[in-house]
Amino acid sequence: MTINWYPGHMVKARREIEASLKLVDIVVMLLDARAPLSCRNPDLEQLARHKKIIMVLNKSDLAEAAATRSFLKHLRQEGLLAVAMDSLKGQGVRQVMDTIYQAFESQRQDMLRRGRRVRPVRLMVTGVPNVGKSTFLNSLVGQKMARTGARPGVTRGKQWIRVRDDMEIMDTPGLLWPKIESEEQGLKLALLNIVGENAYDEYEVALYLLRFLRKQAPQLFTEYYKLKQVAEDEEELLKDIACQRGHLVKGGQPDPEKTARQMISDFRTGNLGCLTLDQLP
Ligand SMILES: Nc1nc2c(ncn2[C@@H]2O[C@H](COP(=O)(O)OP(=O)(O)OP(=O)(O)O)[C@@H](O)[C@H]2O)c(=O)[nH]1
Ligand SMILES: [Mg+2]
Structure with missing residues (x-):
């Protein structure tokens, strides 16, 4: 499944981000902790290379804790600063703040050495759509300053927010790449609600989720979906779950489309438990 979802506001957002980069000291890149590798935006990392x-692994409450620890280690080995965060509960705020001040320290020392007034540290929060950038910012401030929502494309323009007297952060709209070529990456981003719902087929995404569960959490078929037998074929499996859940159309036939939607929603809300889609190579 190739995904082409690069709406007009994103083209504008990329230009704005590029132009605003010179105004900031640090770029905070939010990644979904359930698929940190798939969420990395090579285009953005290239723009921000200086x-x-x-790197903030957000929504860590929905990911496997051990996998998150491995990803943090992996990113740190690359020489990046990396922290995990649950922006809804505010878990990780302290560590994020410490990391920001740590990253700014050499510049702060430099300003002091030159006898200049130390100005507030300026940051930009970036990341793919719906990864939780605005929620993250609100949790740093401790109040709702930026608009959030459970669908990609909520923030449409940049917005500066004063987090503290010595810290200003710019919220930005979610960015993707013009074309997501990798089939598996596209399916993961769709499952994570990162691409607009018109850009993918829910049935296909649910079949991907079933393949993932079969490999990584097969107990859910019996424990969560209460199946007595687990069919070898994903389409059959989806129909069996539809029957088990009572998702039927008139005439008593299973309604796999409805089940597909429900399964995707159960994954997104964490009803299926803490699951990490990406694996380290
Ligand atoms: N479980 C969980 N949900 C989160 C977390 N952070 C954000 N969310 C939810 O994710 C959804 C998207 O949050 P936003 O803050 O609007 O995401 P965004 O990155 O600003 O999205 P765009 O502006 O559309 O690019 C909302 O439903 C949030 O409640 C988190 O750490 N854990
Ligand atoms: Mg936003």
């Missing part, structure tokens, strides 16, 4: 970068 800036200090902090």
Whole structure:
């Protein structure tokens, strides 16, 4: 499944981000902790290559804790600063703040050495759509300053937010790449609600989720979906789950489309448990 979802506001957002980069000291890149590798935006990393970068693995409450620890280690081995965060509960705020000040320290020392007034540290929060950039910012400020929502494309323009007297952060709209070529990456981004719903087929995404569960969490078929037997074929499996859940059309036939939607939603909300889609090579 190739995904072409690069709406007009994203083209504008990329230009704005590029132009605003010179105004900031640090770029915070939010990645979904359930698929940190698939969420990395090579285009953005290239644009920000001269800036200090902090990778934040957000929505860590929905990911496997051990996998998140491995990804943090992996990113740190690349020489990046990396922290995990649950922006809804505010878990990780302290560590994020410490990391920001740590990243700014050499510049701060430099200003002091030159006898200049130390100005506030300026950051930009970037990442793919719906990864939680605005929620993350709100949790740093401790109040709702930026608009958030459970669908990609909520933030449409940049917005500066004063987090503290010595910290200003720019919220930005979610960015993707013009074309997501990798089939598997596209399916993961769709499952994570990162691309607009018109850009993918829910049935196909649910079949991908079933393949993933069969490999990584097969117990859910019996424990969560209460199946007595687990069919070898994903389409059959989806129909069996439809029957088990009572998702039927008139005439008593299973309604796999409805089940597909429900399964995707159960994954997104964490009803299926903490699951990480990406694996380290
Ligand atoms: N479980 C969980 N949900 C989160 C977390 N952070 C954000 N969310 C939810 O993710 C959804 C998207 O959050 P936003 O903050 O609007 O995401 P965004 O990155 O600003 O999205 P765009 O502006 O559309 O690019 C919302 O439903 C949030 O409640 C988190 O750490 N854990
Ligand atoms: Mg936003």
